[in-house]
Amino acid sequence: MRDFSYLRANSIDAARQAAALPGAMLLAGGTTLIDLAKCGVTEPDTVVDITHLKGLDTVTVDDQGAMIGALARMSSVADDADIKSRFPAVSEALWQAASAQLRNMATIGGNLMQRTRCPYFRDPANFPACNKRSPGSGCSAIGGVTRGHAVLGTSEACIATYPGDLATALVAFDAIVHLGDRQIATDDFFLLPDATPDREHAIAPGEMITAIGIPASAAARRSTYLKVRDRQSYEFAAAGAAVGVEFEADGRTIKDLRVALGGVATKPWRARAVEEALKGKLLEPDTVRRASLLAIEGAVDHGANQYKIELAPRVVARAILKVGETA
Amino acid sequence: MTVHEIRTRHCDSKRGDASDGAVLAEAVGGRLSRVDGPAKITGAAKYAVEQQLDGLSHAVLVESTIAAGRVRSIDTAAAESAPGVLLVLTPDNVLRLNTATDWLGTPPPDAPYYPLARDITFSGQHVAAVVAESFEQAVAAAALVKVSYDEMAAIVDLSDPKAGDGIPIDAMTKEWGDAQAAFASAPVRICAAYNTPREYQTPLEPHGLIAHWEGDQLTVWEPSQWLDGMARTYAEWFGVPFENVRLISPYIGGGFGSKAFAYGYSAVAAIAAKMLGRPVKLAVTRPQTFTAYGGRAATRQTVALGADAEGRIQSIVHRGVNETSVDGMWVEPLGSVTSIMYATPNFSSRQNVVRVNTVVPGALRAPGENPSAFGIESAIDELADEVGIDPLEIRLRNYAEQDPEVKKPWSTRQLREAYAAGAEAFGWSKRTPEPRSMRDGNQLIGWGVAAGTYPVRRAYGEAVVRILADGSVEVESSSIDMGQGTYTILAQTAAEVVGVPAENVVVKLGDSRYPRAGVTGGSRLAGVMTGAVYKAATAALDQLVGLAISDPNSPFHALQANTLVVTKGRIASPRGDGPEVSITELLGSVGRDHIEAMGDTMPANSTVEDRYKNYTTIATALSHTEGDYSRHSWCAHFIEVRVDEDFGTVRVSRVVSALDSGRLYNPKLAESQWRGGIIMGIGQALLEEGIVDRRHGRIVNNNLADYLIATNADIPDIEVISVGIPDPHSSVLGGKGVGELGIVGVAPAIANAVFHATGKRVRDLPITLEKLI
Numbered sequence A: 001m002r003d004f005s006y007l008r009a010n011s012i013d014a015a016r017q018a019a020a021l022p023g024a025m026l027l028a029g030g031t032t033l034i035d036l037a038k039c040g041v042t043e044p045d046t047v048v049d050i051t052h053l054k055g056l057d058t059v060t061v062d063d064q065g066a067m068i069g070a071l072a073r074m075s076s077v078a079d080d081a082d083i084k085s086r087f088p089a090v091s092e093a094l095w096q097a098a099s100a101q102l103r104n105m106a107t108i109g110g111n112l113m114q115r116t117r118c119p120y121f122r123d124p125a126n127f128p129a130c131n132k133r134s135p136g137s138g139c140s141a142i143g144g145v146t147r148g149h150a151v152l153g154t155s156e157a158c159i160a161t162y163p164g165d166l167a168t169a170l171v172a173f174d175a176i177v178h179l180g181d182r183q184i185a186t187d188d189f190f191l192l193p194d195a196t197p198d199r200e201h202a203i204a205p206g207e208m209i210t211a212i213g214i215p216a217s218a219a220a221r222r223s224t225y226l227k228v229r230d231r232q233s234y235e236f237a238a239a240g241a242a243v244g245v246e247f248e249a250d251g252r253t254i255k256d257l258r259v260a261l262g263g264v265a266t267k268p269w270r271a272r273a274v275e276e277a278l279k280g281k282l283l284e285p286d287t288v289r290r291a292s293l294l295a296i297e298g299a300v301d302h303g304a305n306q307y308k309i310e311l312a313p314r315v316v317a318r319a320i321l322k323v324g325e326t327a
Numbered sequence B: 001m002t003v004h005e006i007r008t009r010h011c012d013s014k015r016g017d018a019s020d021g022a023v024l025a026e027a028v029g030g031r032l033s034r035v036d037g038p039a040k041i042t043g044a045a046k047y048a049v050e051q052q053l054d055g056l057s058h059a060v061l062v063e064s065t066i067a068a069g070r071v072r073s074i075d076t077a078a079a080e081s082a083p084g085v086l087l088v089l090t091p092d093n094v095l096r097l098n099t100a101t102d103w104l105g106t107p108p109p110d111a112p113y114y115p116l117a118r119d120i121t122f123s124g125q126h127v128a129a130v131v132a133e134s135f136e137q138a139v140a141a142a143a144l145v146k147v148s149y150d151e152m153a154a155i156v157d158l159s160d161p162k163a164g165d166g167i168p169i170d171a172m173t174k175e176w177g178d179a180q181a182a183f184a185s186a187p188v189r190i191c192a193a194y195n196t197p198r199e200y201q202t203p204l205e206p207h208g209l210i211a212h213w214e215g216d217q218l219t220v221w222e223p224s225q226w227l228d229g230m231a232r233t234y235a236e237w238f239g240v241p242f243e244n245v246r247l248i249s250p251y252i253g254g255g256f257g258s259k260a261f262a263y264g265y266s267a268v269a270a271i272a273a274k275m276l277g278r279p280v281k282l283a284v285t286r287p288q289t290f291t292a293y294g295g296r297a298a299t300r301q302t303v304a305l306g307a308d309a310e311g312r313i314q315s316i317v318h319r320g321v322n323e324t325s326v327d328g329m330w331v332e333p334l335g336s337v338t339s340i341m342y343a344t345p346n347f348s349s350r351q352n353v354v355r356v357n358t359v360v361p362g363a364l365r366a367p368g369e370n371p372s373a374f375g376i377e378s379a380i381d382e383l384a385d386e387v388g389i390d391p392l393e394i395r396l397r398n399y400a401e402q403d404p405e406v407k408k409p410w411s412t413r414q415l416r417e418a419y420a421a422g423a424e425a426f427g428w429s430k431r432t433p434e435p436r437s438m439r440d441g442n443q444l445i446g447w448g449v450a451a452g453t454y455p456v457r458r459a460y461g462e463a464v465v466r467i468l469a470d471g472s473v474e475v476e477s478s479s480i481d482m483g484q485g486t487y488t489i490l491a492q493t494a495a496e497v498v499g500v501p502a503e504n505v506v507v508k509l510g511d512s513r514y515p516r517a518g519v520t521g522g523s524r525l526a527g528v529m530t531g532a533v534y535k536a537a538t539a540a541l542d543q544l545v546g547l548a549i550s551d552p553n554s555p556f557h558a559l560q561a562n563t564l565v566v567t568k569g570r571i572a573s574p575r576g577d578g579p580e581v582s583i584t585e586l587l588g589s590v591g592r593d594h595i596e597a598m599g600d601t602m603p604a605n606s607t608v609e610d611r612y613k614n615y616t617t618i619a620t621a622l623s624h625t626e627g628d629y630s631r632h633s634w635c636a637h638f639i640e641v642r643v644d645e646d647f648g649t650v651r652v653s654r655v656v657s658a659l660d661s662g663r664l665y666n667p668k669l670a671e672s673q674w675r676g677g678i679i680m681g682i683g684q685a686l687l688e689e690g691i692v693d694r695r696h697g698r699i700v701n702n703n704l705a706d707y708l709i710a711t712n713a714d715i716p717d718i719e720v721i722s723v724g725i726p727d728p729h730s731s732v733l734g735g736k737g738v739g740e741l742g743i744v745g746v747a748p749a750i751a752n753a754v755f756h757a758t759g760k761r762v763r764d765l766p767i768t769l770e771k772l773i
């Protein structure tokens, strides 16, 4: 039997120290960690349980923005009245993710850190080659079943999709990841695979997510997360878009626009080209549709995921038109 | 082991539904709620692998990581020395078993059977197993078993160039008239190919078992759709008498065709238990449920319809192919609906089976009829479009007044009534004929119709009914309840016949020591077992009344009555003169502690061998066209879909289905089975597909996050309407099949609705978004 030690952290410092041990992993809701342990993907020597830490599960919202503790549950953040009114895209990204049971267990910190659903990554016994799991071993996905794989941000080493919904909304609204005292923009927190797909986040051993800060903005207040998938619930996004808009005083000219894509890229994908193309323009269907095509600039398909290149701009356009309408 | 018992409870005991008149909930035809429901909801129901046994050890399988080739060597050293390990089984040390008789009753070859393979024919095949003190130890040690292979090129699936055309299955050939010539000269012709992928049963309870030997007696706790058939397999494998094997399966968390047989892993657990002299538990993991036994085979069909300008079919030419494994045979009868749904003077259907490197496919809800209906019910829709008539009208125009294949009258066929009732409730007459003619914002709306059918399969069962001195009634049978409601309808049957409240009936199922029953599959069990219980209960009641009339100590002795009636557990003369006593009082006065009678649905002169054969194989099952009639259940599905024009996502927004299953023993349970079938059909149409990595011949979405079945959010309200009438030719009490009917025709109704919504005809299931954007 594969033994590991279990440590229950009673302070953030203790957790960070324990997490710095070789082979140590933080345990929050466990919905990713234990799942991957069963698949034989993660084999921690030490599991550091952080769920008993006090004060990390709060959500506070004021005029500056929101501060969400790393241990807040997906379900409670999704239901938070202030999050719903000031950051609707965040709430919508959360309640459309996973299932009710998972959302009740899973934490915000763990959610950011969830791993790819690439089937080859999840099956080491049958597919030893996976650069993300064992650097340099190759990529089993390229040339295989790629329906869910990324079309943006891929490299020759890895084409795995970042599957999460929440992070897409966070990236759109310039959220900040708090690692204790260190702070880093979410967009910089998630790394492109390039030649090192095993490195997914700008987080060092011994660091721990303590909170997520989302600055208040008019665009975040008027925002939505649109998730498209074959199954109506409990499925990862075929394509998702987090969008927020702020109009000039005329109520028609776009002053600020935020667009990020989920389910199509190797990391939560901010589509700044779409934002820039539409700022200062009137929100009109044709203009929006044309500009949305910029969302997939540089996209590369691997066969079965080709549809994502068609789909993503349509999701972006629909999301922009939807938030634009709901005055 | 506590003997499993179920007591009925009073649940909505007021009235049955209007279609059955005012039927008491607990009588046959009443809407009694599932009597096993509370035990399941409270967790009191114990499933097979939840049994606690002293000395239980745990087996974990090691599976092949190649799809074709040969095991060169297996290094077990590390696993053997791992903590807690009791046994490592490989092809080298596994017990040699006998090959068992198959379910059709084919005598086995005189060859050994090894459940662990040296020759690899599919990815995920069992090659070794580790047994340890704890499950965790077994999992860890199984990962240490090193298997090396000589790999060969696999035939991945039907589209593999190496697969070839396959083997013609002559028994599937059906021909009358001159179909090719009539097609060639028909004024209107359509011809198209329809494909269905590998699909899986995905029961909520994964498979698994606990095997325990005491001397040469084997007890197996294993979810089972067929206790007697599986007990026979174990007995023959190990060369012990049938009576030495006891299978226990009081609760089954869904089977859908996948739990009727003992499989290779079952043999592994029983071998390990024998070698260790300890009970062994083997729980099949969810990923293993995709390879430890087979799901529905992938199928391909071409359907060619020739018709006159009014859409009257003149010829049907049908060709079908299903995959099977390289070393096992599975025929998915693809012409089964094609040949009976519509009247046609000329018909030809042939089928090939193609061997590929997969586990042997198996039964999944309505094997044959389900994919068959996808072909013909899509094709007739294409014909309607071609001719320019309404899809419902074309079905009525080609209505088969008798079985076109065997040329016998239908026993009952309420399909016209189903079309009428479904169309009325759905509002079909408001449909605009043009594709893309109905929309709501970005949503294209489409309405589709399709019919379904399932044959009435008849087999045998026996039951004991016991009237006890405390006034309760016991029913025993080795048949099973996998959620479809056997406990409930047998309680209703016994209650009605004997004349006691249903809550006084205790039904005991799922133990091979009880009176025997054939397979629970092919939607046959309810008809068979209500018949057997009806007969047993009638015989028990006759004995009770006989005693009351003739026993000198009976309070009725002086009355000199010809008969007596029992109502609500009390016995009285029909006219009400004389005494009225309870069953308890009567049995007390005549000095009996119980009365017992056996009933069965067997031919009267059956021998012991006949019975054994009838219950452990399907060799003697009666054909649905035996005698003067052709017997089937029928249905018509009317379905509305909404297709997002930008995203290609399909949502089913309305379902109205009218179904003819003959008489319903319990409408509430029948409706819920129909709905269950329709729900599975929605998943099949839109979501379900085993996806194969073509380089490795391996299913990669082998878990419930990636193999998508419908969730609640995918399912709208489903209106089901019963249009059946009692069918005396189909079963003792007049019912026809229920369980499989509902799924048949759902996928084509959805595909037809998608065509109406979008103008795009999708002929490959599932209808995923990339096929529509």
Ligand SMILES: Cc1cc2nc3c(=O)[nH]c(=O)nc-3n(C[C@H](O)[C@H](O)[C@H](O)COP(=O)(O)OP(=O)(O)OC[C@H]3O[C@@H](n4cnc5c(N)ncnc54)[C@H](O)[C@@H]3O)c2cc1C
Residues within 6 Å of the ligand: A025, A026, A027, A028, A029, A030, A031, A032, A033, A034, A035, A070, A074, A096, A097, A098, A099, A102, A105, A106, A107, A108, A109, A110, A111, A112, A113, A114, A163, A164, A165, A166, A207, A208, A209, A210, A234, A235, A236, A237, B705
């Ligand atoms: C079947 C299924 C479907 C799903 N569907 C969706 C979906 O549709 N959309 C979606 O967005 N997500 C989906 N998920 C993912 C789910 O949201 C994540 O599993 C969950 O959010 C992880 O949170 P957790 O608290 O359980 O993390 P854990 O499993 O406890 O941890 C996950 C990882 O994060 C690390 N970690 C945890 N907390 C911290 C911290 N504070 N600082 C640093 N590292 C930390 C752990 O060490 C581990 O590596 C799905 C998951 C499953 C199993």
Ligand code: SF4
Residues within 6 Å of the ligand: A116, A118, A119, A120, A121, A129, A130, A131, A132, A133, A138, A139, A140, A141, A142, A157, A158, A159, A160, A197
């Ligand atoms: S895509 Fe990435 S995660 Fe998937 S197999 Fe290739 S390297 Fe591994």
